[in-house]
Each structure stands twice: as structure tokens, then as C-alpha cells.
Amino acid sequence: MIGHLILRLTLWFLLTSDFSLANITIGVAVALLLPRSYTSPEVWEDWLKALWKVVAVIPTAYMEAFEMILHPHHHEEIVMERVHPRRTPGLVFLDVFLITFTPKTIAIKHHKYGWYKVHRLHKGDDSCTRT
Amino acid sequence: MTENITSFVGYAFIALGIFLWFWGTSFLPRKRSLLFKLHTLSVSDILGSIAIIIGLLVKLPSEWPLLILAIFSLAIWNTILGYVLAYCSSAGVDHE
Amino acid sequence: MHSNIIIIPMMVALLIPFYEAYRDDNVWQKLLAFSSIACKTALITLVASVLRDDWMIGVVGVLILSVGNAGLMLLAHIVKRVNEA
Numbered sequence: 597m598i599g600h601l602i603l604r605l606t607l608w609f610l611l612t613s614d615f616s617l618a619n620i621t622i623g624v625a626v627a628l629l630l631p632r633s634y635t636s637p638e639v640w641e642d643w644l645k646a647l648w649k650v651v652a653v654i655p656t657a658y659m660e661a662f663e664m665i666l667h668p669h670h671h672e673e674i675v676m677e678r679v680h681p682r683r684t685p686g687l688v689f690l691d692v693f694l695i696t697f698t699p700k701t702i703a704i705k706h707h708k709y710g711w712y713k714v715h716r717l718h719k720g721d722d723s724c725t726r727t
Numbered sequence: 728m729t730e731n732i733t734s735f736v737g738y739a740f741i742a743l744g745i746f747l748w749f750w751g752t753s754f755l756p757r758k759r760s761l762l763f764k765l766h767t768l769s770v771s772d773i774l775g776s777i778a779i780i781i782g783l784l785v786k787l788p789s790e791w792p793l794l795i796l797a798i799f800s801l802a803i804w805n806t807i808l809g810y811v812l813a814y815c816s817s818a819g820v821d822h823e
Numbered sequence: 824m825h826s827n828i829i830i831i832p833m834m835v836a837l838l839i840p841f842y843e844a845y846r847d848d849n850v851w852q853k854l855l856a857f858s859s860i861a862c863k864t865a866l867i868t869l870v871a872s873v874l875r876d877d878w879m880i881g882v883v884g885v886l887i888l889s890v891g892n893a894g895l896m897l898l899a900h901i902v903k904r905v906n907e908a
Contacts, residue, residue, distance in 0.1 A: 607796070609792070610792045610793070610795055610796040610799075611792075611793070611796060613792035613793065657773075657774055658774060661747065661770045661774050664766075664767075664770060665750055665770075669766075672760065672762065672763055692807070692810050693803065693806050693807065696769070696806045696807070696809050696810045696813075697769075697773065697802065697806050699766055699767075699769045699770045699773075699774065700766065702762060702765055702766060702769070702809060702810065702813050703810050703813070704762075704810075704813045704814055704817050705814055705817070715762045715766075715813065717763070717766050738829075741829060741870070745829070745832050745833060745836065748833070748836045748863070749832075749836055752836055752839045752840060752859065753839065755839055755840055755843045755855070755856060755859065756839065756842060756843045756846065761849075761851050761852060761855060764852070764855055765855065768855065768858075768859055771859075772858075772859055772862040772863070776862060776863075776866050779866055779869075779870065780866075780869065783869065783870065783873045786873060787873050790878060790881065793881065793882065793885045794885075796885060796889065797869065797884070797885045797888050797889070800885075800888050800889035801862070801888050804888070804889070804891070804892040804893075805858075805862060805892065807896070808858055808892045808895060808896055808899075811896050811899050811900070812851070812854065812855060812858070812899055815851075815899040815900060815902065815903040816851040816899075816903075818903055818907075
């Protein structure tokens, strides 16, 4: 509930960048009036951890990019990765985002019970498997 | 003096972004699997573009709200588009 | 002068996915090239606006970035359905 409100207001103020009273009123009214989906209550600790991971993943992504530039990565493989089960749709979305944002891994499919099918690159020569 | 330095930093970020663009996109015309190209394109189109926008942000700090919004939407849309493309293109190959 | 130094390499980078989209017949490779084109054109718009000091164009670039890829996502789902049918 509060999370939805904060997200919408952040987007609104970034888009308009205007802190006049009228604009704040419009933003709050629209954020309250827009329909929201009723999901199970999300655990705040999980969200905070996820947000921290989003910040931490950016330098990792650049590191991986430079590793890929300096050493050619030609091995491709598909692995299954496990995260905590029983998550809300928002957290599943964040997991997919975190996996796909780093250039060496791409999430392909999300199974139930917290399994992800992940496509991963490894160091190596061109002579190896091409899936 | 400080103006010169910030301008230089801005151009350095933009140059880094353009370099990442070229590196990642250069794999596109080669004969590789779709997923491999998705990896390299995520380097160029997400990380390179974010570097370019950060360069613009250094050059033009007064417009930070919209540029930050641009970084957010770029990261989220392109990442999720990569996931959707990977999912949709592999769905026909194996049914699980 | 400065703006040309930045814009021209970006245009050259934009030509690569165009070539790929023209050459490859596989629909997924084409779609991948199109997604790359969408991202690069929006970025070029944004950079051109900042270099020319015309922020009106920049707002257009930000709007393209924030709503642009939705159509490609729908297209990917439609192509998947068509392939399955």
C-alpha cells in the first residue's frame, strides 16, 4: 500500500519536477485513485534487501562487462538457479531483473517454487559448444 | 577550470558508452545464437546507454529529474525486454 | 563541431543493427536488431538535445525511453503465439 504510493509519487515528481502545491495535490490524488492489485502483504525486510541488491548490482554489471571485453566468453550453458521460494510477484520481478541486468546471465524462465532457468556465459575459446 | 573538468568527465562517460555500444553491437551480424547476442546487446544497450546518460547528467545537472527517470526506464525496459525475448524465443524449442 | 564528433559515431553504431535486420531472415534475430535500433535512436535523440541545448527534444527522448519498448514486448508475445499455432 505505502510502497505503491511511494513508487507512483516518485515517478510523478521525476516526470514533472515541480513542487508547487497544485502539482503535489494532483500527484497524491492520482496515486490514491489509480487501481492497485491486492497481493499478499510483502515483507519489508525482503524489499529493503532487494533494493540494496539493485544498487549493488550496477558495479557488478560493469565489472562483468569489462571481463567480457577483456577475455572472450564463448561457452554457453543453461543452469537452474534457486532463490527463496514463496515470493510475491513484485519480488519475482526484481529477481528476474537482477539476473538479467548482469550481462553474463539472462533469466529465461521462472518456474514455481523459486527456480529460475538461467543462461550463462563462461570464459573460453570459440571451439566450444554452441547451443 | 572546474567547468573544463566536468565537461571532460562528461565527454569521457559518453565516449565509454559509445565504446560499449560498438563492442556489444559488433557481435550482432555474426553467426551466433540468439541468447549469446542478447548477452552482448545487454552490455551495449543497457550499460553503454546508462554510461552515455550519466555523461549527459554530468554535463547538464539542471535536468536531473528527467535524466534519472530516463536511466530507470531504460534499465527496466531493456532488461525485461531481454528476458521476454529470451523466454519467447526459447518457448518454441523446448516445452517444460 | 563537438556535437558531430559524438553524433556521427552513434549513427555508425546505429547502422549495424539496420544491416543485421536487413540481412537475417530469422524473425527473432530481426526482433533483436529492432530492439537495439529502438534503444539507440532514443539515446541519439537525447544526446542531440543536450548538445544543442534544446531540452524540448530531450523530453521527447525521455518519453520514448519510458514507453517505447512496450510494443516490442507485445510483438514478441504475438510471434510466440503464431509460432505455436
